[in-house]
Amino acid sequence: MRRVRNRPGAILPSEITPEAKYLSRRALLAGAVGLAAVQTIGRFSRPASAQAAAPAADALNFTRNAAFSVVEAPNSFRDITTFNNYYEFGTDKSDPAENAQHLRTRPWNITVGGEAEVTGSFSIEDIQRPHPLEERVYRLRCVEAWSMVVPWIGFPLGDLLKRFKPTSKAKFVEFTTLHDPKQMPGQRSSVLEWPYVEGLRMDEAMHPLTLIAVGLYGKDLPNQNGAPMRLIVPWKYGFKGIKAIVAIKFTEHMPRTTWAQAGPGEYGFYANVNPAVDHPRWSQASERHLGAGLLNSRRPTLPFNGYAAEVAGLYSGMDLRRYF
């Protein structure tokens, strides 16, 4: 036993926290964070206890943005983390939860380029540091006509993009996912063209609803949900929410996005949730809300996924049948 104790870095049995104790600490911490959130909204300073509590490795400090959250109950952590469309890890909904566990998300660098004054390679820490994190409970509507409600933790994409001082030529912003078939086994199949590319018009990217998510349910984003950093555009179909971002590029021309390339007649660049414009093969008028059980899951789909009041103005005068 002595030898074991002397080895540097060895973990003593006495140092391992019993699971029950660990969980109770987590509950305490969650309570503290929740209290902090409430008090911040109430314009009180944060209690020292929340700051002093040593956070567990994956717990995040954030405030709850009630104004940008829907009132519907979020789906369970289990639903959100075991039912994923993330073809880099396989085409089955259960594949990402199984295959994404070995993705290394640190160190992680993001290349910023194109029509901007500040460009270069930045670590994820540099990207994230200046931005206070907030929780936003958003609707998520998949182009496959199912939906969820997800409590993301993140910061507005617009705040990040402003730091790079995009030039007047920047009309669009393009995002790229990591391309590493060794870590992403789905990329060994040619089901899509790799790497995955998505994009937004600048005004869409700067909209306060557009979020860069780094967490879920108060903790670091699980790998299968797009760690370390992904895009969330709640009024668009889920495939716009590109995951594991390694590059951001400001462009003058509309980016060639992955699904729009794969099926130009079925998936558009805009991909705004629109019950009036069907997918050529299936209806988009309604959706199956996951978590609602077997009998009452079907519900009508809302224009812009329920965010029409906030974003419909971005598209005034546009023929949304043509620009689907």
Added chain:
Amino acid sequence: MSPAARIIAKPLVFAACLLPALKLAAGAFGLAGWSLGTDPVAMLLHTCGRWTLNFLLITLCMTPLRDFTRSTLWLRYRRMFGLFAFFYLLMHFSVFVLLDQAGKLPAIGHEIVKRPYITLGMLGLVLMIPLALTSTAKAQRRMGRRWTRLHQLIYPVALLGIWHFWWQVKKDIRLPLLYACGLALLLGYRLWKRHRFALPFSVARLARTDGVSAAAPPCSANPCTDR
């Protein structure tokens, strides 16, 4: 196979065919830790659809198996497999109507007409109804040759089913492709069997040396078993 073994085998096969349905039922009612996952409606819909296709292809395997093994044992199970295909198809349709579309009939009618892949599936279901209704030994005897002709509808039914599957997947067509290859093999075998005597003499003689043509006489003598 001894008569006793035959009596035991059939209920065993029947029970095995029911297992996928029992697993789904256990999942739907949360029995024994089974669950239908995050999207239970899709799980029911897709599992029943897949087992419809599985049983259609299993049914179509019986004649080739008889030819290769020179045993008519396989044909004793063919009706059961065909009826299980119909059973899972009815479950698939019921889940679509009652759970997925929540029983809203105008919406369902609209979907069947407007979505080509649903139209195809619906056509397959309609074509299978006369097959299920005339599956009894009595109907088989009464209809004679016409029964064989009618039951050849299983070919377009299987084709429609796989097409319906192919058309609704978003991008990854590997699985429907696998089913299509299986069907192509099974239908190709039948075409080859029918036309091999029209082929050049040497090919025909080659064919006759294997077990295939040795089993041919009983099937032409009894039209009811040739499907």
